[in-house]
Each structure stands twice: as structure tokens, then as C-alpha cells.
Amino acid sequence: MRQLVKLVFGTLILVFSGCTKDFREINTNRNNPTSVTPDLLLSGVIRSTMNQQVSEAWSIGNLVAQYNAKIQFVNEDRYLWGERNGIWNNVYGNYRDLQNILTQVGSNTSSPYFGVCLVLKSWMFAQLTEAYGDVPYSQAGKGKTDGLFQPAYDKQEDIYNGILADLKRANELLATASGPFSGDLIYGGGAASIIKWRRLANSLRLRYLLRLSKQKSVNVEMQAIINDPTNNPIFTANSDNAELRYLSAAPNQWPLYDSRVGSFDEIRLSKTLSDRLTLMNDPRIRVFGRPTQSSVSAGSPVILGIPNGLSDVGALAYNGGPQNVSRVGYTFACLVCNDPGQPAPLPDAPRALLMTYAELQFILAEARQRNFISAGNAATYYNQGITANFAYWQSVVPAAYNLQISMPAGFISQPSIEYTGSENELLAKIALQKWISLYFNGLESWHEWKRTGLPTIVPGPANLNNNLVPVRYIYPLSEQALNSANRTAAIQRQGVDEINTRTWLFK
């Protein structure tokens, strides 16, 4: 019976399948292209990763580094951290399109896209490994090309080696790169931008070498970069800063611009920051915080932060309530986060930061101080760093805000700032100024603290982490389901998957 049915059907199938000719066309997706040029992808990767810098800093980086503190929904500030997948999802998501660019460029390593992709890739994976420790790296992003769906986790050390090698190679390749280059939201693209990407590559090398210095001798490599500025150009001024400048029109405004006022105001200026800057009479405090509303009403404006890590009740009641605690700087505020009588802030003033000239100067200052490099003078680097950071904020904060943030006369020669003292005092001074310069720069300050313990972070009185400052993020819970064996292997190597497990780099 079945045979007969099949025979009859078989005959009919032959007749009938003639009507399926247009099936191919029906199943062709005409809504969107199946390939696009690299510039269209590059712009997306840059916008997305730079936005993530802002949101990661806002949601955790600025809190754990104690620039900001929470007055409500204080879990993060009390170190009650769940999974924090922002960077993880962002890096691996954008790595997909980075890989697509690399696939298109193919073996044409002289294409500017090739070198630029290596720079971005290095920076992205550095963010990832510094936050989580061992992560998928060498096998990552190969779902389409190699059918690798459960990539192994690489050792942090190996990832760091890869990052440094890629940056070095990027610098070399970009030196001879030619051809069209656009979609570059950081430096504007074109031939003129290539030197800037090289400077970024080498500056990042110095950043990561310094971070590695606790585990390995980095003298030779650092020295090699400094010794040959022609072949290893580094940042020379704030104009080299790697940053994303937002637009005045939605939707490419400062990412916090459309926050709800309550969400924005949950986060306030940290007392750690306000105390430190007040002590130094540092006018930059006016960038980071606003005078408390009650002090303004009373006619004697004062900028005062709130301690990190208070309890729910304590945080909201601190110093008599939110009116007596400084809000985060007007520069970074949302559309409706202005103080009474104040116009709405500008949506395109603040920028997303990847790396600044000031940070580089502090890296050089420390490297020189510790004799990783022999060129230059630590004090000069240090002073240039402070000056550059002042200049940076002066260029960012609209003049109309009238914050008066130029460096006061004699500022640098104050005892608390002047580059004098014991080795430890000097390193602490560099760390403090570097910390100020890393405001709103992703998680960089946290990583620096994990490396040096400077400047000091004191857990808040109501912290829920046994008085320990977290040193990593836990892996996304989804990895337990989707990449279980490799995650387990990484944990066995690295230690328990919790926020207090120090990873290799920061041991």
C-alpha cells in the first residue's frame, strides 16, 4: 500500500514541482543587503563600543572608583553585584562586525581598516579580560567562519600577549597603509587620521604594558616605543585623544541625555571625590559636581558629595537628604536634570572616552619614576598630565556654563600636588592625578586600583562584601548553559566565579 502511494505521489511530484520555480525568489530576502562595505560596519562598532564606555562608567565604573555614589537603589554601591553583562555582550557583539570587516579586507593588510580593526579589537578584549579574567579570545567570534560555537577561555596572560602583539602589528601595518578609509567616528577617517590611529595603538601599548608590569618586566618594550617616536608615534596633545563627540540631534546625543531625572539623580557626587578635590582647591570639582541645592538656596553654594556604600536609609537621609548632596555635574546631566532656573544642558558637550593624552602622560610619569623607561622626566610628564586634563575639561565644558575651571595660579606647586616626596608619595601623587583624569573613562580607574591599590578605595560602611572591594565581574549566567565546560575549565584555573577572585593580571 505504501509503495503504491509513493509511486502515485512520485509521478505527481514530477508534474507538480514545475510550479515551484519562483520559490527561490520568494525566499530571497530583499529587505536588507547580505554584504556591506567596511566603513558602514566600522561606524557601528565605534558608536556601540564608545556608548558602552559611557554606560559602563555610569553604572559601575564611576561608583566603584568612588567618583560617584548612590543615594537610592544602592545595591551596586554596597557591592551587591549580580551578573554584569554589558561589556561582555558589547565586545562579543561588536567583534562580529569587526570580523566581517577583516573578512572583507582579507589578506590586504595594507588597508587602513585592517590596522584599525586590530587596534579596536585589542582595546575591546583588554576591557573584557580586565573585567572578567580568562575569557574566550583566540577562538572567539568564529561561529560563522569556523563553526566554533563553544570557544575555549584563554588565559589572561595569553590574551594580554595577543593584545600587545596586535597593537604592535597595527602600528606597523598602518605605517604603510593606503586606500580609502571612512566610517571612523573617532578621528574622522581619511589618510590624515591614520597617524592618529598609530598614536592610539602605541599609547594603548603603553597603557597595557604598564598594567602588565606587575607580572612581567616591560622595560624593553616600553623603552623601545619611547626611543623611536618616528616609528612608534604616541599621543602628542589633547587633539590626539581617542573620543567620540556626540551630536546635538537625537539619537546620537550624550547617552544619559534622555534619562529619567530620578534615575540620573540616584547617582550623586562621591564624598571621596569632593573631599580629595576640595583639599587641593581643584576647580575641576565644578565639572564633576554641582553645589547642593540647599546651599544654593541659602546663598552660599558648596559642593559636597556623599560617602559610598551607605545603606538604603542612610544614603537617602545623608546630611539631611538629597538637597544637601551634590548632583553629578551639569555637563553630564540629562535634558530635565537642570537645577531650578537653569536652562537645559547641551546634549553634545560630554564625550565618550577611549584614551586621553593626559592618561598617557601619567603612564609615562609612572614608567619613568619606576625606571621602566629612561627617557624624559617624571615631573614633566606628571605636570603635563595635569595641565592636559585641565585643558581637556575647558574644551569640553561649554563656556556658557561659566564653571571657571582654568587652572589657578600656583595650583601645581601646592604641597599636595607638587611632584616632590618619597618614591611612594610620588607614585601616590601620580595615581591621584591619573584617577582624576580617568573620570568617566569606562572601568579604567578600577583596573588601575586593582593594579596599584591607588588611590585608596575604602568600602562603604554598609557594604555587603565583607569589606572587600570587588575585583572582577562574574561570568554571564548564560555561559552556564551555553558554554558550560569551557567556563568550568576557566574557573578551575582562575578560582571561584565570584567578584572577589583576583585574576592573574592583578595578583
Place this chain on the structure above:
Amino acid sequence: MRRISRILFLVFTILSITISTVVVGQTLVKGKVVSGEGNLPLAGAIITVKNSKKSVTSDAKGEFSIQANNGDVLEVRSLGYNTAEQKFSGGSISFTLTALSNELNEVVVTALGIKKEKKKLGYAIQEVKGEDLTVARETNVVNQLSGKVAGVTVIASPSGVGGSSRVTIRGERSLDLNKNQPLFVVDGVPISNSVSGASGRGNLEIDFGNGAGFINPDDIESMSVLKGPAASALYGSRAANGVILIKTKAGKKQKGLGIEFSTNTTFETPLKLPKYQTVYGQGNGNGGPFAFGNGAGGGLTDGTDEGWGPAFNGQSYAQYNSPRTLNGQVIPFLGGDLNAPAGSVITPTLWEAEKDNLKNFLQTGKTITNNVAFVGGNNDGDFRLSYTGINQIGMIPNTDLKRNTFSLSGGYKLSSKLTARAFVSYIVGESDNRPSISYGTESIMYLFNCWLPASVRLRDMKRLWQPGLENVRQFGWNYNYHDNPYLTLYKNTNGQLYNRILGNVSLKYDFTDWLSLQLRTATDWSNERREYRRAFSTQRFPFGQYRETNIVNEERNSDFLLTASKEISSDFAFSATFGGNAMQQTSRFNEAVAGQLNVPEIYSLNNSRIALVNEQSKVGKRINSLYGSAGVSYKNKIFIDFTGRNDWSSALTLPEDLRSFGIEDNSYFYSSVAVSAIISEMVNLPKYFSYLKVRGSFAQVGNDTDPFAYTQTFNRSEPFGSSQIYGETSSLANLNLKPEISNSYEFGTEAKFFGNRFGIDFTYYNSRTRNQILAIPLSNTSGYTSRRINAGLITNYGVEMMLTGTPIKKKDFVWDAFLNFSANRSKVLELSDGLTNYVMASRRVTVEARVGERMGSMFGIGFARVQSTDRNAPYYDASGQYSGQMVFGTNGRPIRTTNRIYLGNYNPDWLLGIGNSFTFKGIKLSVLFDTRQGGKLYSETQTVGREGGIIMETLEGRANGYDLSLPGNGVIGQGVVLNSNGTFSPNTTKVTAREWHTAWTAGRNIAEGVMFDASFVKLREVQIGYSFPDKWFKKTPFRAVNLSFVGRNLMVWDNVPHVDPENMSYSGGTALPGIENMSMPTTRSYGLNLSFKF
């Protein structure tokens, strides 16, 4: 499996042969059997000579001949008819059989619209009559299957007005939660039941209803639920989860014009309201007073939106609705008017609890349905024209739904051989506003369940705007986070306009009395327009927003069907069908968004302050099919049916540019066999058996996938200035997809007892679905978040039992009862590529399929507990003394597990529906209870409602306020702490109430503490009806006047706090069963139904 069906067939054949009797001659009596209704010949009636073994069956003309002696008594039996006897006294003899009320000869509509006697079916089918849908009614007709059909689970989304419903038949077969719904077929033609996701662009999820919900119950003659693949094999791909066949009403042959009218009015009130604490007002647990300053932290704790404030002790505070004075004079400004003149002060008013904020906010919903139908018919044709208007006003203010349906159905005999039929239904649905669901500022339950302290008197917010700033600045109690809920509902509307045309035309040609050909073409076309408005000063849209979406869905089906039905001999009858179908689906989506507006209240794309954002897509699919069936029946006792179908799907066809890269497999064949035997006709059973049937079937169903599964595209996103931006989709295509195949078998029995007074219908079924095409989630470290594969083997088995009975049958009093029971288990036997688990959905908890476990298992972070088995795992207690206890930190807070643990399964253990109806003279009372046992529910209302100090539970630990030194304050968690020497001791650390209720979920991380048993019993339906005797209306044109009081979802008994256990949430168009996320209160409805005819 094929072997089993063969054996079954063999057994039945042998059985029937041995039972057949041989006739020996006397006088040859000739006679005829006709039915009482219309004197139609009755074939297959069994004529026996009493007290002998002689018996014959009547032929197609109802005629028979049998040897008998004068004086013998002839007995005639036929299924569904009363048995008749006559003494033979020479000459010819004729029997007129009257039909049994239970209609054993019930004719049901089966696949392709073919009518069959139910007794001939080898699979389970259950029918719901139109009148059961139109008296106690729901706007979404699908909801009414609940409890009435065994094995059917319906979960309606609690969105108030005509929301969508998720129906599953016999459990979950697919790993893709969107693909477990049955196919809906109207008059033999599949219709679209798609859900178009309605979130995105900063807007929350909105339930705009799904396709099947738009069918008008008044046009339904019957709904047949075909449960297993054998029943639905002829529908192919889309019927693997069963089919709900809807037959529309047609005109009847009658004298003159008939007019039928019915009107139904029901009122809706909340079935279950969340329980909020009304002891403490707004504040943050600091024990101090409250004062409204600017609703954003300018006063005393007025920036917080939590219920951890001062107790209501008769004191007065400045509040958002307190009057303002300037220089001692009352001015027309309230506390919340931030534009009040400078220097004005707020006069404190009484700090009191508003105990019924939600209850007062909700209104009594009202649904008015009017239906009028004109019917007529004669020997050559029939005609039915109907109009139904539904006007629903939701329980939630300013939500509504209007739906008008015009239907025309007619047929005409063009010649003795040619009949034409057509059905068309035009549906216009309109809603000015459908509420947002899920968690976020646009959802009102987000406010009520989590962030609305009892001190806020909500009704004062009916004044939407700050005076002088109408349409620009809203008025409210908290400007930090929340929108005025009246603004949300009256100004920030989600409108919908829906046009749908559903229709088919068919021609049927009868070549002979046994061979006919039907040609049919059908369309289901709908155009839906959605308009989202957001007013100025809305929290998430300070400049407002306007979003417009247009969705066009179309499905066309054209088919031919050749039907043959012939008696080969007096014992064997043969029927066969052969047909083909061409199906084409197209859907177009078009959306434009004005993300900010220039001028308030002008909701037009012209008024956009920024560049418009557009999105557009067009998706199409075509399936061509050939199919056929063959059936043989022996002596009207044994029936065998074979079906076969081959599909060719465009969705499994590679696009031209990918053709050479993949392996194409776009044609798939599958078949079924079903056997049934009427045992009671073959063997002598004890007297109390009136009927016994056994049945068995085996079926395969193939399936394809969504369109464009092979293409991986790059999608545009908003440009950055002049830089255009694209990104590759994160789902990985697969060029080597194979069709899915699901194999299933079922067997069952149907028996009737005591003169058909009692009946039982039992089914066991088992299916195995292999090679499911689905997008499995990937670790995003691979660069992609999902990948399409053929995966897995899922088995699905269970039982269904239906009991029917008439315990009392007196002249004036009849008691009828039925019971539907079903239990289903779905298990994952394999996943492909070494996968051990598959994440189907996630939101705080994940719904996972794990190899070897039940489908629908939920996993999440749990409480760390002491254990005494694994020395190396955390919290090992060798003594075992504390084994199983929760572990607390030294801070008194529960410690969470590092890994996700099993938290339960959302699928119920069993379902039970019990219906009773009592008829006394013309009065009929019917009551339906619906029970679900087992299944877990995760409640987000618990998680966040605890945090906000809003729900009742948050009174724990603050019996006397917030001072921990007072008794009744603070909570000491029950469990142990780990001492530094590795031993355990009872936890003694007290934490404040506020801290405790957040610690319970570790700040929305631990799910274990907010999982609930979702078992329930519901009083699903009650009807009290009276059919007035026609004689009362002798002098009027009215006939068949019926008046009923109806109620649905009147009571619920359950263990889930605050929300209806029948619950699910939506995310991106995917229903998430087992997860409650700020659900709206479900409705209890009651009202009146009046119907009559002219």
C-alpha cells in the same frame, strides 16, 4: 510504529471475520429502514431476527432482505437511533428509526472540511457547538475552549480588552515557544494566527491580539478540536500541534425568511486584586516625616517612590495634592504644581491611607454584543447574512475595543450536479487604546504593584496637567520616575485599527453519486494600523513621541479536492480523496517614528522634531501540496483510513545566490493511518454496554521553517550624522536545513453505557518530534547569539479522558454532566551537536530544555543551603544537622547560589474540567469548573513589590515602625550562618524590614523565594437560561425566546499571591509561560444574554 498499526489492522480484521454470521434460508423478507427526520434512507442499520443469530445490514438505499418466519420479531439497530422492533407478518416491512438525543451518529467536520461520522474516526476529536460560545461569551473566542475540551490549555494574556491567547493542545511539542499553537481553519481554509510583536522604539510591549481572536463567535456553527497529527495530517506542516476547525453557520431550508437576534451584555470586574499594605506611606524607612517639595527629592523623601515611609497616625504632611497658599491666601495651585508662584507654600493635609487606589482606578468593564442574522433557504440554495457588533469598554480606564463583523454565507445548486458556495466575513476592529503590559513606566501595574505607596491619593491625578501648562507639563505625585497613570491611559494611547477580510468561494461538481470534484479558493487578508502617542513631559519622552505601524498580512489558499465514495459490495465501502493546495503568505510591515514632536498634541509624522526613523520589511512564503486519503469500511463496523501528503516549501528553498553553497531539501512526504472498530457491533457485550469503539492511529507530519532562514543580512540602524551604520544580524543561518518530522501514535476507546446515558472516551497518545528547525541560542562569544539548526528529539505523551453522563433523566428534570481530564508530559530526549540544554526563554529565570528532563523546566539563582553529601561543595555539614537549611551571611541576608538551580516546571501535572447542567422544565443551569494541578509561576510582582514596600508581605518586620529596638521590627531569617571554624549555627542577625525584603531576592537576583505553585480551581462558567415556550408568544412574531444569565471566571481558588495563577508575560512577541511580569488583574464577567427568532 508502522508495525503496530499493521498488527492492529490484522487483529480487527480477524475479529470481524469470526464474528460474521451466516444466513440460512426461510422466507425472504424485504424491507426498508428510514430515519425519522425527513424519511432519509438509513444505510448500515443492523436487522436481526430476535432469538436467532440471523442479521443483515441495510444498503445505501436503506433496503435489506432477511430470512424470517412469520411471527418472528425483527429488531433494527443503528448507531445513534433508538432500536425498533416489529413482528413479521408477511409482506414488506419498513422501519422508521427515531434519533437518539445523544447523537451517536454525530457527524463531525474533519480535515479539509470533510464531514464524517464520528464513529468512523480513528483519532480523538472533540467538538464545541456554536451555542456554547455565544451565551457566556468572551471577546476572544479561543478562551472559551478552556475546560471544555480535554487536553487543551488556554492562557489568555491579561491585557483587558480582547488580548491574545496562547493555546496548546496536548502539551508542548516544539522547543520554539512560538510554535506550539494549533492551526486555525475556517471552513476548510487555514487562516493566519500571527502575533506581530509590539514593543521597541522605547515603547513597552502591547498586546494587540492575535489572529484567531478576531473570529466572530456568532458566526460559528461548531469548533472541532483535532488533537493529534492523525486527525490533522492532511493539513500538513502547520497542523503538527493540532487543528481547531471552525465551521461557519449557513442558511437552512425553511419557509420564508428567518431572522435571528441575540443581545448580550456583560460586566467585567477584577477577579483578583493584589493585596497592598496600607499601614505605611511614602518614604524610605528612615522613620522621619514626609513632605512634598518638588516630587524629586526637594522635600522630605519625596523623591523616593517606595512605601517605607511613616505610618498613618493622623498627622498631616505637605503632599502633592495639598493646597498651596501665597501670603496666606489659597491659590488655585496644588503641591504638585511646580509652576506655582514663587513663595507659595504647601498646606499640610491629613496623612492617610488610600486603601483602594487600584480598585477605585479600575472601572466596571462593559461588553455589549448584538447579533442579527437573516437566514433562508430552499431546495436549491441557502443564505445567511449576519452582523455582529461588539462594543467593549475595558476595566482599565480609557481602554476599549469595538468590533463589527459582517458575514455572508450562501450556496446555490446551479444544476443538479454543480453547487457553488461562498463565505465572506468582513471584520473591522478598532481600539482607541490598548494598555501596555510588562514592566516599565508605560505600564500601570508597574506603578500599582511596585511603586505606589498608599499615601498617594490617586484620584486627584485625574487633573492631568499643571495649570497653565496644559499638554506640556503633567501633574503628578513623583517627578523622579513616574507618569501620572491617568496621563498614561488617556493621553499616551496605543490605538489600533484593524480590517480583515476572510472568505472563500467554492464550486462542487458531482460527476455521479459517488464522485465529486471541489475547487476552492480562499483569502485571509488583514490590514492593521497602530498608532502610539506619547504626550509632552512623559518620563521617557519629554518631547512626546508618535509612532505609526502598518501591518498587512495575507494568506491565500487555492485547492482542488476529488472525492469518491462507493460501496463495493454490501460489506465493503470505499472512499477516497485526492487534492492539491497552493498556499501563499505575504506579510508587510512598515513603521515610522517621530521620536520627538515640535508641537504638543499634534500626532502626525509631519510634526517630527527630529529625523523620522523608518523600518520596513516584506516576507513571503509559498507551500504547494498534494495529498490524498483512502478509506475502507467493512460492514460499517471497521474503518481504516490512510492519508498521504507531500509539501514543497519555499522556506526550505535556497535563494539563487546561495544555491551552490547548501543542500536543499524542500520536498517532504508524510502519511497516516487510522483504524477504528465498533466492538459493540461485533461481539455480544454485557447489556449495560450500549456502544463500544476502539481506535488507533499513527501519523507523521512534516514541517518547514520561517522564510529567509537561509539569509544572513546586514541591518541598518540610525546613522551617526552623515555616517551610515549597518550591522550583521546576530542569528547565524544554516544552508543545510532539513524538514522536521514528527511521528505520533494514539489509541483510544469510546464507550457508552445504560442506553447511552453514560459515556467514556479515553485516549493515550505519544509523539516524537525530530529535527526541529529552531534558532538555538549560542554563547555570544562565538560572535552570534543564535543559530538555526535541525535539533533534538522531543517526546510528548499523555492521556485524555472524557466522561459524559446523564445521572437523572425525568420528564421535567434532567441532569447532565461531563468531565474532561488530561495529563501530558513532554520530555527532551536529545538535543543535537552535543548540547545538553537549550534556553527557550529567560527573564530572571530561564526556561530550559535539558536532555532527559521535562520541557518547561525553569532555572534560576537559588538560596545557598547546607548540604551533607559533597565534602568539596560549599556549605558542607558533616553532621547533617542543618542539612537543607538556608545559609545566611553574617549580615543576616540570605546567601545565593553561584549556579542556577532547578526551580520547577511551568507545565501543569494535569488539567480537569467538570461541567454540570440541570434542566428543569424550560430552565437550564450549567456550571463549569476548571482545574489545573501543578506547574510553577515566577512572580516579578513579588520581586519588585517587596523592594518597593508596596505589597502586603512587606509588613513583615515593621509591626512597630522602623526602630529595630522595638518588638516586631526587623526580621531574623530562618536558617544558619557558617562560623569561621567551619561549623554552622542558627542565624541570629536581625535586619530591618526594608533590607530584608530586598535581601530576599538579593536585589532581584535570587528567584527561588518568589516561585509559586500555580495550581488553581476556577469557577469558569455559570449559565442560567430559560427558553420561553413559543406558545407564550403566539400573537407576536417571536419564536425561540431564550434569556440567560451568564458568568465567566467567577471564582478562583489558588495559592499565588496578588496575581491570577493563569498567567504569562510577553517579550518581543514571544509568550513567556511560567513568568508573571506585572500582569493586569484578570476579569470576572457576568451579564445577560437574550436571543430570539422571528
